[in-house]
Amino acid sequence: MVTASDTAAPILETRDLTISFGGLVAVNGVDLRLARSEVMCIIGPNGAGKSTLFNLISGIYRPTRGQVLFDGQDITGKPVHRIAAIGIARTFQSSRLFNDLTLLDNVLIGMHTRTRSGVLDALLRPGRARAELDAAAERAEAILHGLSPALHARRNTLAGALPQADRRRLEIARALASEPKVIMLDEPSSGMDDRDTDALIGDVRRVMAEKPGLSFLIIEHDMRLVATLPDRVTVIDYGSKIAEGDYADIRVMPRVQEAYLGQRAANA
Numbered sequence: 468m469v470t471a472s473d474t475a476a477p478i479l480e481t482r483d484l485t486i487s488f489g490g491l492v493a494v495n496g497v498d499l500r501l502a503r504s505e506v507m508c509i510i511g512p513n514g515a516g517k518s519t520l521f522n523l524i525s526g527i528y529r530p531t532r533g534q535v536l537f538d539g540q541d542i543t544g545k546p547v548h549r550i551a552a553i554g555i556a557r558t559f560q561s562s563r564l565f566n567d568l569t570l571l572d573n574v575l576i577g578m579h580t581r582t583r584s585g586v587l588d589a590l591l592r593p594g595r596a597r598a599e600l601d602a603a604a605e606r607a608e609a610i611l612h613g614l615s616p617a618l619h620a621r622r623n624t625l626a627g628a629l630p631q632a633d634r635r636r637l638e639i640a641r642a643l644a645s646e647p648k649v650i651m652l653d654e655p656s657s658g659m660d661d662r663d664t665d666a667l668i669g670d671v672r673r674v675m676a677e678k679p680g681l682s683f684l685i686i687e688h689d690m691r692l693v694a695t696l697p698d699r700v701t702v703i704d705y706g707s708k709i710a711e712g713d714y715a716d717i718r719v720m721p722r723v724q725e726a727y728l729g730q731r732a733a734n735a
């Protein structure tokens with residue numbers, strides 16, 4: 468739940484964020500303010516610019532115009548690894564798991580921004596590197612268990628054998644492993660049926676309870692999730708923010724219905 472008011476310093480902010488690909492303005496002057504502990508959903512039709520917005524925030528794209536601020540610090544145009552290291556983690560629409568590694572190893576890989584020992588340490592100070600790896604493995608287990616005891620029970624099996632819903636879950640665990648302050652999930656419920664989506668909502672709530680300072684930015688199409696999970700919803704259409712607020716308020720806005728929800732959703 469949001470404790471900070473909207474006027475308090477946000478953990479993540481975008482100002483006039485804009486990117487053009489040739490003649491196409493994929494993200495157009497977007498201003499966002501994500502408070503500490505806030506859960507915000509980003510919705511909008513296919514091709515509206517939601518993933519591009521994530522790519523701008525996480526450093527994959529450099530904006531044509533505008534800024535990204537993290538905890539008041541300008542991080543615009545910083546490389547992906549720097550942005551991950553300062554505390555912004557994300558998942559992708561397409562799976563980025565290592566199928567030939569165990570669930571636990573996939574989570575461990577997500578920790579690389581937080582572990583200090585490199586190859587040289589492993590050679591020169593094997594004891595310290597070993598101790599750090601053991602501690603990391605313990606933390607990885609705790610993260611997996613915290614997200615899903617069922618996943619934790621399968622921690623030593625290969626990620627390639629997981630069903631789609633569990634793959635999405637494992638990707639969230641891996642993103643959490645970098646100990647972020649902001650986690651961005653790109654369509655976490657994609658490929659899930661209603662039961663899986665309900666379980667996902669439960670997972671996110673569990674993480675919220677365990678990590679009370681963590682903020683979430685979630686791109687979602689599943690309106691059941693959008694209706695129940697976030698504190699606020701932001702609607703993007705043709706690259707621009709067209710609405711922001713409680714789901715109950717934005718879903719009845721004619722501009723939003725036109726863009727995305729359709730008349731049936733408004734009458735539901």
Ligand SMILES: Nc1ncnc2c1ncn2[C@@H]1O[C@H](COP(=O)(O)OP(=O)(O)OP(=O)(O)O)[C@@H](O)[C@H]1O
Nearest residue numbers: 488491493511512513514515516517518519520560
């Ligand atoms: N690297 C790129 N080069 C050219 N055009 C791009 C690039 N990345 C995105 N676009 C275009 O920008 C627009 C926004 O795409 P984006 O993937 O951000 O939409 P989206 O809202 O995430 O859609 P979906 O819900 O289908 O994932 C689209 O028209 C897309 O084709």
